[in-house]
Amino acid sequence: MSSDTHAIDVQKHVRAYILVFVSLMVLTLVTVAVSYLHLPVHQAIGVALLIATVKGSLVACYFMHLISEKKLILWVMALTVAFFIVLLLVPVFTVADKVGS
Amino acid sequence: MSDMEIPYTVAARPDTGLNNGKIGIWLFLASEVMLFGALFATYILLRVGAAEWPHGAHYLNIPLATLNTIVLISSSVTMVMAWASLKRDDFGKFRLYMASTVLFGAVFLVVKYFEYSAKFHHGYYPRTNTFLAIYFTMTGLHMLHVMGGMAVNAYFWGPGAKLWKTDKEHFTNRVENSGLFWHFVDLVWIFLFPVLYLL
Amino acid sequence: MVVTELEAADEHGSHHEAQSFWRTYVFSTDHKTIGIQYAVTALLFLFFGFCLMMLMRWQLAFPGRALPLIGRLFGEARMPGGTMLPTFYNELGAMHGTIMVFLGIVPLAVGGFGNFVLPLQIGAPDMSFPRINMASYWFFFLGGVTMLASFFVPGGAAQSGWTSYTPLADIAGSGQTVWILGMVFLITSSLLGAVNFITTTIQLRAKGLTFFRCPFFVWTQFVTAFLLLLAFPPLEAAAVLQFMDRVAGTSFFLPTGLVVSGQALAVSGGGNPLLWQHLFWFLAHPEVYVLILPAMGIVAEIIANNTRKPLFGYRTMVYSLIFLGFMSFIVWAHHMFMTGMGTTMAAFFQTTTMIISIPSVAILTSLVISLWGGSIRFNTPMLFALAFLPMFGIGGLTGLPLGLNITDIPLHDTYYVIGHFHYVVAPGTIFALFAGIYYWYPKATGRSMSETLGKWHFWPSLIFMNGVFMPMFITGMAGMSRRLADGGASYAFTKPVTHYNQWSSFSAWALALAQIPFIINFFWSLKHGAKAEANAWQATTLEWTDAGSPPGHGNFKTIPTVYRGPYEYSVPGAAKDFVPQSERA
Numbered sequence: 001m002s003s004d005t006h007a008i009d010v011q012k013h014v015r016a017y018i019l020v021f022v023s024l025m026v027l028t029l030v031t032v033a034v035s036y037l038h039l040p041v042h043q044a045i046g047v048a049l050l051i052a053t054v055k056g057s058l059v060a061c062y063f064m065h066l067i068s069e070k071k072l073i074l075w076v077m078a079l080t081v082a083f084f085i086v087l088l089l090v091p092v093f094t095v096a097d098k099v100g101s
Numbered sequence: 102m103s104d105m106e107i108p109y110t111v112a113a114r115p116d117t118g119l120n121n122g123k124i125g126i127w128l129f130l131a132s133e134v135m136l137f138g139a140l141f142a143t144y145i146l147l148r149v150g151a152a153e154w155p156h157g158a159h160y161l162n163i164p165l166a167t168l169n170t171i172v173l174i175s176s177s178v179t180m181v182m183a184w185a186s187l188k189r190d191d192f193g194k195f196r197l198y199m200a201s202t203v204l205f206g207a208v209f210l211v212v213k214y215f216e217y218s219a220k221f222h223h224g225y226y227p228r229t230n231t232f233l234a235i236y237f238t239m240t241g242l243h244m245l246h247v248m249g250g251m252a253v254n255a256y257f258w259g260p261g262a263k264l265w266k267t268d269k270e271h272f273t274n275r276v277e278n279s280g281l282f283w284h285f286v287d288l289v290w291i292f293l294f295p296v297l298y299l300l
Numbered sequence: 301m302v303v304t305e306l307e308a309a310d311e312h313g314s315h316h317e318a319q320s321f322w323r324t325y326v327f328s329t330d331h332k333t334i335g336i337q338y339a340v341t342a343l344l345f346l347f348f349g350f351c352l353m354m355l356m357r358w359q360l361a362f363p364g365r366a367l368p369l370i371g372r373l374f375g376e377a378r379m380p381g382g383t384m385l386p387t388f389y390n391e392l393g394a395m396h397g398t399i400m401v402f403l404g405i406v407p408l409a410v411g412g413f414g415n416f417v418l419p420l421q422i423g424a425p426d427m428s429f430p431r432i433n434m435a436s437y438w439f440f441f442l443g444g445v446t447m448l449a450s451f452f453v454p455g456g457a458a459q460s461g462w463t464s465y466t467p468l469a470d471i472a473g474s475g476q477t478v479w480i481l482g483m484v485f486l487i488t489s490s491l492l493g494a495v496n497f498i499t500t501t502i503q504l505r506a507k508g509l510t511f512f513r514c515p516f517f518v519w520t521q522f523v524t525a526f527l528l529l530l531a532f533p534p535l536e537a538a539a540v541l542q543f544m545d546r547v548a549g550t551s552f553f554l555p556t557g558l559v560v561s562g563q564a565l566a567v568s569g570g571g572n573p574l575l576w577q578h579l580f581w582f583l584a585h586p587e588v589y590v591l592i593l594p595a596m597g598i599v600a601e602i603i604a605n606n607t608r609k610p611l612f613g614y615r616t617m618v619y620s621l622i623f624l625g626f627m628s629f630i631v632w633a634h635h636m637f638m639t640g641m642g643t644t645m646a647a648f649f650q651t652t653t654m655i656i657s658i659p660s661v662a663i664l665t666s667l668v669i670s671l672w673g674g675s676i677r678f679n680t681p682m683l684f685a686l687a688f689l690p691m692f693g694i695g696g697l698t699g700l701p702l703g704l705n706i707t708d709i710p711l712h713d714t715y716y717v718i719g720h721f722h723y724v725v726a727p728g729t730i731f732a733l734f735a736g737i738y739y740w741y742p743k744a745t746g747r748s749m750s751e752t753l754g755k756w757h758f759w760p761s762l763i764f765m766n767g768v769f770m771p772m773f774i775t776g777m778a779g780m781s782r783r784l785a786d787g788g789a790s791y792a793f794t795k796p797v798t799h800y801n802q803w804s805s806f807s808a809w810a811l812a813l814a815q816i817p818f819i820i821n822f823f824w825s826l827k828h829g830a831k832a833e834a835n836a837w838q839a840t841t842l843e844w845t846d847a848g849s850p851p852g853h854g855n856f857k858t859i860p861t862v863y864r865g866p867y868e869y870s871v872p873g874a875a876k877d878f879v880p881q882s883e884r885a
Contacts, residue, residue: 010188017185021178025171032167035158035299048295055291063181063284070118072502073127080131083530083629084138090645091578092145094633097642107428109503121428121503128495132533139537139579143552146575228549231570235552238544 020062027055111271126278130285133246137289140239144296147231155232157298160225162216166298169212170290176205177287180254180280187273192265195276199258202283206251213244236297243289250283329430332851334437335416336744339737342408345444346730349399350815352392354808359384360787361805378456386785390459391475393783395447397462398479401591402486403444405729409594410490410528411440413736414497414521416744420843421515423506423862423882425854428499436492443485450478461783463584466553466576470545471560477546480539487536490528497525506842508862512618513881515841515866516611519618520597523625524590531586531629538579545571552576577636585632589624591725592692595732596621596663599685602735603667605839606682607674608877610867613666620659627656637708646705653703660696664689675870675877680754684735687762688728695724698773713783716776719769727765734761734818741825742832746849749829753821760814767807771800838878840868845880 031051039047061067066074108114109121117124148154157163183198220226220233227237257276264272318324328334358367364383371382378388415433419426427433450457455473458464469476501522505514541552549567553576556569604611611617633641633649641649668689676682698720701707711717734757742748778797780788787801788794835844843851846860860882868879 010185014182014185017178017181021174024174028167028170028174031295031299032163035163035295041300045300048299049292052292052295056288059177059284059288059291063177063287064281072117072119072124076127076131077134080134080530084134086630087135087138087534087582088142088145090630090633091142091575092149094578094636094641094645095146095150095572095574097645099640099642107426107430107504108424109428114503117502119503121499124499124502125429125432125495128498128529129491132491132494132529135530136533136537139534139582142534142579143537143541143575146572146578147552147570150572151570226549227544228551228568230568231551234544234548234550234568237548238541238550238552242540 016062020058023058024055027051111268111274120274122274122278123281126281130281133285133289137239137242140235140242141292141296144235144239147235151231155230157300160220160233161236161298162219163298165212165216166294169209170294172205172208172212173287173290176202176209177284179205180283184273184277184280187265187269187276190269192262196258196262199254199276203251203254203258206247206254209247210244210251213240239293239297243286243293246286246289250279250286253279254283327434329426329434330853331415331419331427331430331433332744332855334433335412335414337437338407338415338440339412341441341444342404342412345399346404346408348448349396349404350812352396352399354812355384356389356392356396357805357808359389359785361802363786363789384785387456387459389785390461390783391451391457394458394461394464394479395451398458398482399447400725401462401587402483403440403447405591405725405733406490406587407440408733409729410497410521410524410590411437411493413517413594413598413733413740414493414524417740417843418497418518418521419500419504420743420847420851420855421518421841422501422504422509423842423846423856423860424500424504425856425859427496428503429496432492433496436489436496439485439489439492443482443489446478446482446485450475450482453478463580464542464576465580466542466545466573467555467558469542469576470553471565477543480543480546483539484536487532487539490532494525494529494532497521498529501525506859506862509881512615513862513865515597516600516614516617516621517594517597519621520593520600523621524593527586527590527593527625527628531583534579535583538576541579542576574636574639577639578633581632581635582629585635586628588721588724589628591729593621593625595688595692595729596667598732598736598739599667599688600670601839601841602681602685602739603670604867604869605739605837606677606679606685607671608677608869609670609674610865610869611666612669612672613662614865614867617663617666620662624656624659624663627652627659631656631703634703634708637705638712641705650703650705654700657696657700657703664693664696679738680749680751680758681735681739683755683758684731684738687758688731688735691723691727691731691765695720695722695728698723710779711776713781714776715772715780715782718782719772719776722769722772726769727762731761731765734758737822739837740843741822742836743843743847743849743851745826745829746832747825747827747829748832748836749821749825753817753824756817757814757821761811764807764811764814768804768811771803775800838876840878840880841866842881846882 031048034047034051035044038044066077107121109119111120113120179198179201183195183202186192186194186198217237220237225233227234257279261275262272264275325333328337355367358365366382367379367384368382371379371384374388378385378391415427447457453474455475457475458469458472458479460469460472460476464476464479501514501518505511511519541550544550545552545554551567551569551571553573554565554567554569554571555573558565558567558569600611600617631649631653633645634653637646637649671686698716702711702717702720738749738754775788775794775797778794780791780794780797784790788798832849834847834849836849837844839845842860842862847855862881863883863885864879864881866881868874868881870877871879
């Protein structure tokens with residue numbers, strides 16, 4: 001791989017980085033703006049987490065190069081996310097499911 | 102230190118397509134996902150179990166935190182640009198972007214300092230209620246990660262940069278790995294900010 | 301390619317200056333040195349934890365009686381007039397568990413055996429990150445020193461169980477804070493090690509060594525590393541939260557309205573004690589698989605080698621292992637059936653728990669069937685490996701009523717539980733670790749241990765292990781609770797069974813004596829053991845076939861290429877009854 005094509009590849013990436021940067025800024029302002037709408041709690045949580053997930057995905061996919069990363073890394077992170085979700089949800093389900101309820 | 106060569110420290114192993122350091126950093130990040138996951142799980146459990154839970158705005162300064170969010174996102178861009186500069190063989194640009202990254206990190210810390218002192222000034226401490234307890238603990242642990250990341254980045258901007266002269270590819274990989282950690286720190290904040298401040 | 305021990309000197313042939321004593325033996329980055337450091341340190345901690353237990357067993361056998369001769373050495377604050385105070389009993393209990401699990405078994409099984417054997421078995425010159433490996437040992441050492449230091453703080457060491465349940469642990473004396481600090485060091489050590497083991501196994505396997513040609517031992521270390529990597533961080537988070545509760549006055553685990561000694565606690569409240577239990581057991585359940593998987597790996601190697609046969613069901617064992625590792629993350633609340641859990645979540649956890657017993661049984665059954673038709677060599681490692689099978693079987697089977705919600709109700713927090721988990725870990729894992737020491741000692745030292753002393757170690761150990769723990773199923777089913785400083789003596793309903801406490805205690809002290817042949821053997825053989833050849837056991841795996849005893853710097857003269865699977869024993873038509881992995885087809 002010559003250093004020429006190397007530089008061109010990186011140029012494409014740099015364009016993506018700028019685009020992601022702008023998107024992240026916009027989404028940040030959006031999520032703050034939405035918070036001033038004082039939506040009902042469940043909707044507020046849903047919207048905030050949705051926007052955060054989009055922002056997080058942009059960082060993960062483009063800044064952290066996950067979108068073009070090797071399978072091994074993707075599988076390890078997928079496994080991790082699965083356990084992350086278990087950790088987030090199961091304790092609260094367990095505590096909510098009380099004896100006699 | 103022995104001069105024994107560990108294979109695939111720089112070159113990628115053919116079947117995995119990866120070098121050792123990249124796998125290592127992603128594994129470490131996996132453990133960090135579980136660490137912060139436990140804290141988010143704590144937040145959920147405490148909030149669901151609470152009779153009342155304050156809005157973030159009641160205790161926290163949203164404009165300041167929004168500024169900090171913008172600062173951290175910017176630092177993430179400069180970080181990836183620092184790596185991209187190395188890929189383009191532009192060491193000068195690398196130094197500029199890496200310095201900016203460290204600087205943005207410092208701004209983040211300064212803003213945090215003002216945030217925390219304002220809380221303490223108002224008599225709001227971790228022991229005041231569980232909202233503040235989880236707020237201080239999560240942002241505090243995140244802040245420690247910011248400091249750690251800054252230290253590593255400062256090292257690669259400074260004394261660590263000598264490696265560029267002897268092994269450009271190795272140095273570039275190390276900066277990339279350091280970047281992955283830094284982006285992760287940004288990613289955690291992307292979730293922390295709305296959860297603690299906006300909900 | 302078979303290597304004689306004479307070629308052990310400097311494998312990679314290049315010229316490098318001799319390093320200082322400190323760099324060679326203390327701050328080494330060589331996985332073999334680090335492995336031995338881990339193993340020796342862990343054995344010392346195992347011994348210390350064992351001593352703590354022997355003290356406890358005096359109190360349990362003779363509650364309230366002064367311990368002759370040494371009782372008074374523990375001072376008025378712990379053993380006034382030589383009689384044990386309940387607070388000291390609790391210190392001993394909490395620290396025995398903590399030390400055995402985190403300073404003994406894991407560092408020996410993973411840090412010791414994993415570090416020493418893994419790179420050799422995969423044909424690697426070292427771990428992928430040698431300096432991180434060194435750091436991991438020193439964090440372990442620091443954690444150990446911290447835990448030992450905790451005995452000397454005012455109020456004594458942690459005394460809220462190895463499980464440190466809140467709110468008790470939140471309000472306990474300063475020893476608990478030191479425990480937390482110790483745990484943070486130990487968790488850091490494990491995380492660094494896990495990253496290293498996984499990367500090494502993926503990246504540094506020699507040419508031709510596909511995953512399904514790896515020895516089962518390698519697979520067990522690989523899966524164990526994933527368990528450590530992903531399960532420990534929530535406990536680290538929980539430790540931080542408990543630290544905040546204790547030091548910063550937060551109420552993560554303190555419920556509203558908690559009253560201590562007649563006074564309402566001056567805290568904000570709003571916390572949840574169950575939060576601690578969830579975060580703790582999220583780690584601690586996978587942790588028990590961390591305790592058993594390396595043991596299964598060791599037993600598998602020794603059985604294949606000493607039956608001169610391939611393992612039965614190697615692929616099944618590997619798939620079971622992976623499935624087990626995954627399931628281990630979703631069973632944890634079977635430790636929490638008695639916390640007011642409703643039937644839905646209880647059903648979920650008991651289902652996953654029953655499912656997880658399947659891969660466990662598959663592995664154990666494969667190991668047992670592996671014996672069929674073998675030319676069994678009954679050397680000391682094999683004796684311990686064979687004993688592991690029924691002992692782990694008992695441990696596993698007695699786990700079943702604990703994993704089912706309904707039968708757990710009368711058994712939870714009784715001696716039945718203590719009997720169950722000790723069977724798995726003591727005549728289970730520890731026997732496997734002894735097997736591993738006898739097996740790999742010649743590789744690490746170039747000398748063999750005495751078979752005679754080995755048998756004097758084995759037979760009494762087997763008898764007395766059962767003597768200690770079998771009665772606990774009886775006392776547990778009779779309702780005797782665990783963690784009682786008087787061994788249940790103050791409860792009328794345990795009267796018919798309290799005499800079993802003495803059976804256990806006498807067995808425990810006899811078990812201690814049974815370790816003396818081992819300790820003598822271990823040290824004596826270093827200088828006086830018979831010189832061992834490079835392939836002391838006529839084994840097939842790379843550490844035996846291609847590295848010296850002990851291996852030199854860099855492990856291999858040239859990195860071997862692998863042409864076959866790990867257990868080519870008794871291959872029809874072959875010249876010998878084993879074919880090395882690195883021998884060309």
